[in-house]
Amino acid sequence: MPTYHIxxxxxxxxxxxxxxxxxxxxxxxxxxxxxxxxxxxLITDVKRENWATGGVLWTEPRS
Incomplete structure (x- = not known):
């Protein structure tokens, strides 16, 4: 059966x-x-400072 990585x-x-x-x-x-x-x-919690979307870290203000 499967192993899910979240x-x-x-x-x-x-x-x-x-x-x-x-x-x-x-x-x-x-x-x-x-x-x-x-x-x-398996759940991995990632700090916002270690995640980016569209070239912007999630700790930075978003427009």
Whole structure:
């Protein structure tokens, strides 16, 4: 079964992460079959200072 790698900016609560992984696991089993125990999810929290979009760090003002 799959291993999901999720990178997102830090700041989500444990409760939000629990809901996210539960839903990803549920949908994976629904679509692909198998057991929930075979779905792995790794979450990496990234500081805003280490993330850029459109050449601008997320710690900088956005227009």
């Amino acid at each position: 990178e997102m900016m830090e700041g989500r609560t444990i409760e939000q992460k629990k809901k996210l992984v539960a839903e990803i696991t549920r949908v994976t089993v629904e679509v692909l079959g198998g057991s929930p125990d075979s779905v792995d999810i």
